[in-house]
Amino acid sequence: MAADSPSSVRKVVVHLRATGDAPILKQAKFKIPGTDKFAKVIDFLCRQLHRETLFVYVNSAFSPNPDELVIDLYNNFGFDGKLVVNYACSMAWG
Amino acid sequence: MSAFPPWSWVPCPKQPWGASASHDVEGYLSLENIILSCYAQEEHDEISCPQKEETSCSEKEELIDIATLVQSNCSKVPYYDLHIIYSASYRVPVLFFRAYYSDGEPLGFNAIEKDLPAHSAKALLDSKWTFITQEEHPYLNRPWFKLHPCGTSEWMKLLFHVDVSVAKNGVTIELYLLSWLSVVGQVVGLRIPLEMLNQP
Numbered sequence: 063m064a065a066d067s068p069s070s071v072r073k074v075v076v077h078l079r080a081t082g083d084a085p086i087l088k089q090a091k092f093k094i095p096g097t098d099k100f101a102k103v104i105d106f107l108c109r110q111l112h113r114e115t116l117f118v119y120v121n122s123a124f125s126p127n128p129d130e131l132v133i134d135l136y137n138n139f140g141f142d143g144k145l146v147v148n149y150a151c152s153m154a155w156g
Numbered sequence: 157m158s159a160f161p162p163w164s165w166v167p168c169p170k171q172p173w174g175a176s177a178s179h180d181v182e183g184y185l186s187l188e189n190i191i192l193s194c195y196a197q198e199e200h201d202e203i204s205c206p207q208k209e210e211t212s213c214s215e216k217e218e219l220i221d222i223a224t225l226v227q228s229n230c231s232k233v234p235y236y237d238l239h240i241i242y243s244a245s246y247r248v249p250v251l252f253f254r255a256y257y258s259d260g261e262p263l264g265f266n267a268i269e270k271d272l273p274a275h276s277a278k279a280l281l282d283s284k285w286t287f288i289t290q291e292e293h294p295y296l297n298r299p300w301f302k303l304h305p306c307g308t309s310e311w312m313k314l315l316f317h318v319d320v321s322v323a324k325n326g327v328t329i330e331l332y333l334l335s336w337l338s339v340v341g342q343v344v345g346l347r348i349p350l351e352m353l354n355q356p
Binding site: 079081082101104114115117119121122123124125126127128129130134135138139148150 | 275278279283285311314315316317318319327331334335338339341342347348350351353
């Protein structure tokens with residue numbers, strides 16, 4: 063067995079969940095380093111869904127600042143070993 | 157994390173023609189003279205580095221003029237006044253704000269747009285849920301910028317829709333405002349400490 067990674071490179075399981083009329087991703091579960099910023103999750107979602115902006119939030123009625131670290135979000139809002147991230151289309155003009 | 161002072165409540169005399177009951181209080185939440193977090197961090201770095209160099213250079217008879225270093229950056233730093241005002245017509249809180257340099261010169265819309273965190277500036281242009289308009293402040297009778305409230309109730313519904321405890325128990329005004337501010341605050345770079353939302 064490989065040795066455990068040091069906590070500084072611990073990965074967080076992120077589960078992306080479509081809400082409202084947002085399209086559902088084929089692959090919705092990912093692992094991301096805890097030291098990454100939430101902005102990476104947002105950017106990933108935007109690229110996957112080909113959208114400039116999305117409304118992104120976690121289960122406690124909170125929309126995290128993109129500068130927050132994923133590990134901090136997991137520690138505060140994670141449940142059952144994963145961080146659920148909800149997304150909705152923010153309805154661009156037109 | 158930048159340490160802002162707490163918001164303060166500014167009561168305002170009710171308009172005499174208002175139909176509200178006599179015990180209603182009108183007013184707004186105010187947070188003034190703040191610097192967006194990106195600037196606050198830069199200033200801190202500027203101040204700490206010269207001090208370090210000064211002690212190590214003291215033998216070399218080199219003087220670093222710290223005052224000049226800080227001042228030349230301070231004059232370009234915009235200050236923000238933020239007010240949260242309830243909109244009776246949209247039935248949601250609305251963020252009013254204005255920005256000005258330390259000499260009092262106000263920032264126009266284009267300057268503010270350049271000053272806002274880059275990701276929010278992009279979102280503002282693209283989204284119909286968050287966009288900035290200019291309008292007369294309801295109590296101060298001067299033009300302020302505001303984040304238009306027309307999309308607020310839609311994204312607030314989404315925010316609370318997934319929170320099971322809210323569906324059961326409803327939500328307090330404090331929690332409502334925290335959730336609301338987590339979205340609206342991103343436009344001006346306000347960060348809510350995560351621990352605040354974990355209170356039962």
